Amino acid sequence: MPHEPGINEPSRLPFYVLILLLLIIGVALSVIRNQDYGVPWTPSESRQVWDIEARIEFTAVGGPVKVSFAVPNSQAGFTLVDNSASSAGYGLSYLNSRSSRRAQWSIRDARGAQTLYYKTQFLVDQYAQQKLSTAIPPLLQNLPTPTFGPAHKGAVAALSEQALKRSADNVTFTRELIKQLNDLDNQNAALMLNDFSKVEALTKLLAYAKIHSKTVGVIELEDGRRRQSIIPMIEVWEGDAWHLFNPESNEQNALNNVLVWDDSNVSLLDVIGGKNSKVSYSMIAQDITPISATKKKAAADSLLNFSIHSLPLEEQAMFKTIMLIPIGALIVVFIRILIGLKTSGTFMPVLIAVAFVQTQLLPGIIGFLLIVGTGLVIRGYLSKLNLLLVARISAVIIAVILIISVFTIVSFNMGLTQGLTITFFPMIILSWTIERMSILWEEEGAKEVLLQGGGSLFAAVLIYLAMTNPSIQHITFNFIGSQFIVLAAILLMGNYTGYRLLELKRFKSLAEG
Amino acid sequence: MASWLSSAAAFVSSLFSTSRQLNLNGVMGMNKRNGAYISRYNPRSKYPLVDDKLKTKIIAQQHGATVPILIGVIEHQAEVKRIHKLVQKWQSFVIKPARGSGGKGILVISAHNNGVYEKPSGQVITSKDVERHISNALAGLFSLGGKNDVAVIENLIKFDDVAFSGFSFEGVPDIRVIVFKGYPVMAMMRCSTAVSEGKANLHQGAVGVGLDLATGKAVRAVQFNQPITHHPDTGRLLSELVVPNWQALLELAASAWEMTGLGYMGTDMVLDKDEGPMVLELNARPGLTIQIANGEGLLPRLQNIERLATPIKYPEPAERVAYARQHFAAQPRL
Ligand SMILES: Nc1ncnc2c1ncn2[C@@H]1O[C@H](COP(=O)(O)OP(=O)(O)O)[C@@H](O)[C@H]1O
Numbered sequence: 022m023p024h025e026p027g028i029n030e031p032s033r034l035p036f037y038v039l040i041l042l043l044l045i046i047g048v049a050l051s052v053i054r055n056q057d058y059g060v061p062w063t064p065s066e067s068r069q070v071w072d073i074e075a076r077i078e079f080t081a082v083g084g085p086v087k088v089s090f091a092v093p094n095s096q097a098g099f100t101l102v103d104n105s106a107s108s109a110g111y112g113l114s115y116l117n118s119r120s121s122r123r124a125q126w127s128i129r130d131a132r133g134a135q136t137l138y139y140k141t142q143f144l145v146d147q148y149a150q151q152k153l154s155t156a157i158p159p160l161l162q163n164l165p166t167p168t169f170g171p172a173h174k175g176a177v178a179a180l181s182e183q184a185l186k187r188s189a190d191n192v193t194f195t196r197e198l199i200k201q202l203n204d205l206d207n208q209n210a211a212l213m214l215n216d217f218s219k220v221e222a223l224t225k226l227l228a229y230a231k232i233h234s235k236t237v238g239v240i241e242l243e244d245g246r247r248r249q250s251i252i253p254m255i256e257v258w259e260g261d262a263w264h265l266f267n268p269e270s271n272e273q274n275a276l277n278n279v280l281v282w283d284d285s286n287v288s289l290l291d292v293i294g295g296k297n298s299k300v301s302y303s304m305i306a307q308d309i310t311p312i313s314a315t316k317k318k319a320a321a322d323s324l325l326n327f328s329i330h331s332l333p334l335e336e337q338a339m340f341k342t343i344m345l346i347p348i349g350a351l352i353v354v355f356i357r358i359l360i361g362l363k364t365s366g367t368f369m370p371v372l373i374a375v376a377f378v379q380t381q382l383l384p385g386i387i388g389f390l391l392i393v394g395t396g397l398v399i400r401g402y403l404s405k406l407n408l409l410l411v412a413r414i415s416a417v418i419i420a421v422i423l424i425i426s427v428f429t430i431v432s433f434n435m436g437l438t439q440g441l442t443i444t445f446f447p448m449i450i451l452s453w454t455i456e457r458m459s460i461l462w463e464e465e466g467a468k469e470v471l472l473q474g475g476g477s478l479f480a481a482v483l484i485y486l487a488m489t490n491p492s493i494q495h496i497t498f499n500f501i502g503s504q505f506i507v508l509a510a511i512l513l514m515g516n517y518t519g520y521r522l523l524e525l526k527r528f529k530s531l532a533e534g
Numbered sequence: 535m536a537s538w539l540s541s542a543a544a545f546v547s548s549l550f551s552t553s554r555q556l557n558l559n560g561v562m563g564m565n566k567r568n569g570a571y572i573s574r575y576n577p578r579s580k581y582p583l584v585d586d587k588l589k590t591k592i593i594a595q596q597h598g599a600t601v602p603i604l605i606g607v608i609e610h611q612a613e614v615k616r617i618h619k620l621v622q623k624w625q626s627f628v629i630k631p632a633r634g635s636g637g638k639g640i641l642v643i644s645a646h647n648n649g650v651y652e653k654p655s656g657q658v659i660t661s662k663d664v665e666r667h668i669s670n671a672l673a674g675l676f677s678l679g680g681k682n683d684v685a686v687i688e689n690l691i692k693f694d695d696v697a698f699s700g701f702s703f704e705g706v707p708d709i710r711v712i713v714f715k716g717y718p719v720m721a722m723m724r725c726s727t728a729v730s731e732g733k734a735n736l737h738q739g740a741v742g743v744g745l746d747l748a749t750g751k752a753v754r755a756v757q758f759n760q761p762i763t764h765h766p767d768t769g770r771l772l773s774e775l776v777v778p779n780w781q782a783l784l785e786l787a788a789s790a791w792e793m794t795g796l797g798y799m800g801t802d803m804v805l806d807k808d809e810g811p812m813v814l815e816l817n818a819r820p821g822l823t824i825q826i827a828n829g830e831g832l833l834p835r836l837q838n839i840e841r842l843a844t845p846i847k848y849p850e851p852a853e854r855v856a857y858a859r860q861h862f863a864a865q866p867r868l
């Protein structure tokens with residue numbers, strides 16, 4: 022007596038737990054990508070990189086020259102993704118101290134006009150944090166005690182007193198000071214500004230109030246600007262970070278277009294063995310796709326990063342297509358299980374769609390119909406020759422290759438470059454398709470061929486539309502987690518035991534009460 | 535715009551009500567068949583038995599079932615020419631790929647003489663055509679997954695032309711019985727027509743006649759999913775169809791459970807004029823059109839069997855057939 026399967030039906034629970042797990046993993050991975058790596062959900066949020074070039078010019082007096090130049094690092098709002106220096110004949114080294122970076126050029130002998138370039142590239146990145154190393158709290162004993170002449174003493178006291186009254190902490194105190202310094206009617210401010218620049222005046226006032234501050238050199242980012250010079254601003258310590266202030270302006274919230282170039286608090290440029298030195302900056306902004314933005318960030322991040330973007334470009338391009346295949350599979354599963362459409366060969370539509378991606382849709386469909394149509398005619402002739410199947414398929418493959426070559430050459434000579442992409446069709450798969458369809462034609466008639474061929478083509482077009490959708494491309498390529506979600510969806514659909522859409526029509530006569 | 539929307543909404547709601555009604559009537563869909571019956575009741579390891587017609591034939595014979603006589607098997611390309619000597623003593627025969635399905639690759643020869651072969655339709659083919667057909671079959675053209683195959687040559691069944699005259703046109707009608715856990719649950723006869731070109735394939739235009747399990751009498755007939763009353767070619771009134779030898783035929787079908795151990799299967803039977811019911815082939819993935827031919831859903835009957843308690847000694851085929859004939863009787867609707 023045969024055993025009885027189906028009696029000890031395993032519980033469905035582990036299955037649903039698995040699906041839930043896949044969903045959780047998928048969503049979690051995606052959220053992490055979005056939060057930690059700043060990959061946006063949609064491809065439309067394009068992002069900016071700034072290419073900034075510093076040009077150092079000086080006149081060498083003859084003999085050894087040593088140039089030390091403060092260079093910027095990643096900071097709040099910007100991630101440093103690239104830097105390079107060009108300087109014919111100079112040796113270059115970088116000095117990284119705890120609080121700053123400097124580039125150092127040196128040469129044994131130089132005379133006359135010299136030009137050195139230093140290029141950086143910054144990614145605008147709302148998630149970028151101030152580097153911890155530069156956020157070391159300053160030491161109290163380092164705070165200089167300013168001395169004021171009798172002319173200023175009263176002014177300093179008055180300015181501080183008013184600012185103190187109207188403020189709650191270091192940040193608001195500084196803001197109040199700047200307001201007074203920019204007030205043209207303020208007598209005390211005018212007195213200070215007679216002898217000091219606003220930056221100097223502010224520094225002294227802050228030191229007088231025992232607040233840590235430092236002067237930093239910033240550049241204002243404006244697309245296409247050239248020959249811009251560095252602007253001094255003030256950073257004030259409050260809480261656990263430095264806050265940047267522009268002493269020239271009362272508007273302190275418009276500082277997101279400002280890049281701190283030099284926060285060394287030492288000097289921007291030191292030239293030994295030269296004179297008349299000056300630095301100027303030029304910059305351009307470019308909008309880049311989030312993909313390359315992420316790539317740039319991933320390259321800059323020293324964190325261990327499980328992302329496709331850490332692979333070389335060539336492999337990335339390959340993965341771009343591979344990551345879309347599950348979407349194709351999902352659509353095939355949907356079409357077969359939920360709609361109930363027949364396709365010739367389960368995953369043939371996916372391969373055809375991949376070819377369509379290369380050829381574009383219309384040339385792809387025309388090419389597909391041309392190849393399969395011509396192939397069927399040739400196969401019809403071959404069937405008269407009494408060949409063995411393997412030989413016949415091989416002959417069809419060669420015929421397909423010949424068809425493809427002829428179409429390519431003809432369309433090229435007619436000036437249709439689109440015709441060239443026809444070579445992307447998977448030839449062996451097409452040959453089998455032709456063979457199967459030819460048999461189908463002989464056995465079940467042209468109608469069935471049109472039905473199944475049409476079904477496959479319809480599925481291929483749907484998959485093509487999904488694969489070329491920018492949002493889908495963006496999600497599948499940037500969020501590995503999406504693959505888990507697709508897998509969960511496929512498993513769920515595999516569990517669906519309801520009617521297929523086309524069955525509703527098929528069983529219509531059984532639906533009467 | 536609004537009218538477009540409301541007609542779309544009406545369409546969708548009509549889909550839902552169709553779906554609900556089908557569900558109420560116990561109509562089984564493809565996904566249900568695959569997920570709830572085939573994958574649950576048919577152990578994969580048993581598939582090779584039924585996917586290979588040669589193996590099916592052998593085990594059926596071992597269990598004492600009658601099968602069409604095996605004339606020979608052609609396994610290699612080099613043997614293809616042997617076919618002519620092989621069939622010399624047989625007036626009519628059938629060539630089929632052992633692992634074919636859905637009528638694919640079945641070549642019926644009703645007469646032959648000196649290398650000239652005749653199909654039931656009267657069409658004449660050459661010995662070269664027959665050889666090519668066999669080498670295609672060997673290469674796996676008609677077979678599951680396109681794998682290499684063997685060609686089975688068996689005796690042509692002489693169907694009972696007294697009982698069935700006028701019910702089938704140029705082809706052997708076969709009787710499909712769905713057997714669930716050894717119980718016959720639904721049956722139909724498939725009669726070829728001119729449109730179906732002598733094949734008993736329903737989607738090619740063969741007539742499906744639902745059979746009352748209690749009596750073997752026709753319940754309802756459909757062609758292309760539409761109810762009909764007369765055979766389109768012979769004009770014979772289909773309600774007059776009665777399958778003789780009904781108990782024996784159902785018992786043979788039911789015994790396929792002991793042969794294969796497949797819980798949910800379609801048995802294809804034929805009634806030979808001289809030898810009575812024969813097993814033509816067994817199917818681990820039987821189609822669903824039988825429901826249309828009977829005008830009834832399979833699910834209530836399947837669930838009836840699922841609810842049965844399993845006795846220590848499993849009922850014999852005859853007992854199971856008795857149960858089915860008693861519980862699954864139908865009202866003729868023709
Ligand atoms: N020995 C035979 N004699 C007469 N007709 C046959 C024979 N074998 C098959 N046929 C015809 O071919 C059809 C399909 O055969 P079958 O063995 O069921 O193969 P398939 O798996 O392709 O359905 C049958 O319904 C019957 O009409």
Ligand SMILES: [Mg+2]
Pocket residue numbers: 636637802815
């Ligand atoms: Mg069959």
